[in-house]
Amino acid sequence: MPSSIQARSYDSTPSLKVAFIGLGVMGYPMAGHLAQAGHQVTVYNRTAKKAQDWVAEFAASKAPAHAPTPREAAAGADIVFCCVGNDDDLRSVTTGEDGAFAGMQRGAVFVDHTTASADVARELYAQAQALGLQFIDAPVSGGQAGAVNGQLTVMCGGDEAVFNTIKPVAMAFSRACTYLGESGSGQLAKMVNQICIAGLVQGLSEAIAFGMNAGLNMPQVLDVVSKGAAQSWQMENRGKTMVEGKFDFGFAVDWMRKDLGLVLDEAKRNGSRLPVTALVDQFYADVQQMGGNRWDTSSLIARLNKK
Incomplete structure (x- = not known):
């Protein structure tokens, strides 16, 4: 089986006993990097088959193992990492008799x-x-590709x-942990x-849709404008696939x-005005209505191109 993570060099750190809870598209490769870095990793996943697959994939690492509950995965660990879906999922794997x-x-x-x-x-x-x-809250940015490449940005409180x-x-x-x-x-x-x-994604969607309607060669236009003040990660990594209508x-x-939803709830509490964010949230609701629940966020352009 080919590895689910991209090979990289790791800084020399003492080997620790760690756990990783949640082997989704982010957690699976993140746990893999910990194993490849020389840590003894025990994993837990709600679907046990995925945990078993992870252990099989990283069998050459230092005694990888899986446990039937978060509590058992966390036993004896110096650090317990976690990446699950939402607040309720997080409470379910941390608290209670079987929680970490x-x-x-x-x-x-x-x-x-x-x-x-x-x-x-x-x-x-x-x-x-x-x-x-x-306890450290440490959400990440960089998406699945960042997790696979070991190049996530981690924001810690x-x-x-x-x-x-x-x-x-x-x-x-990670490439940055701050x-x-x-x-x-x-x-x-x-x-x-x-x-x-x-x-950013809404602005890029409007720009690409405008250029396509104007008859421009948009891959060429994106190459040009990405070298100027309009450059962004979204343009570099999603612009051409948006032109091609690829979102899978x-x-x-x-x-x-x-x-x-979390952003808008917090904005109500702290008094922030987020008119553009609220509007884009509703545009994403339109994409969901089009059947795009699992499409990439760059699919905002699909609602502009809808006939």
Whole structure:
């Protein structure tokens, strides 16, 4: 079986016993990079078959294993990493009799890479502290490709001393891992990220649709304008596939709407006005109505091209 991660060099860090909870399109390769970096990794996934497949793929690494519950995966681990779907999923794998917190040793660190609310980050931080554990909220940006390549950007909130202990380990799947402040700060920074992306993708969609309607050679136009002030990651990585109408990859519209829901809820709390973000959220709702729930977020252009 070909590896699900791209080979890369890893910084030399002491081998630790770690756990990874959640082997989705992000978690599976992230856990793989930890194993390839020399850590002893135990994984948990709600669908056990995927955990078994992961162990088989990384069998050459240091004693990879899978566990039937988050609690058992976390037992004896120095750091427990997690990447699941939403606030409720996160609570389900951390709390309760079979949750990771019940299995973690005092002083161990839970690092959450889920894009979730700042409220749940603060809630779980407080619960962890009461149990003698540590909690870092650490959502990521870079998408599936970033996870596979080990080039994610990680935005962290919590106690800075604790962050400093987990950063060298998280760098196995990251190109940047940055401390941004107290608990919840990582999740708030990820919201900033998603606000930026929403506006960029809508602007790029309108620009490409306009150019196509004007009869321009859009791949050529994108090559030109990407060398000027309009350049962006979205243009470089999604522009040509948008011209071709290809969206069967990348960060799904359903996930983006979940994230923008978190953004808009937080904006109500802190008094921010986000008219463009709210509008783009509704444009993504239109894409869902077109059957594009699992299309990449660049599919905003599809609603402009709809006849």
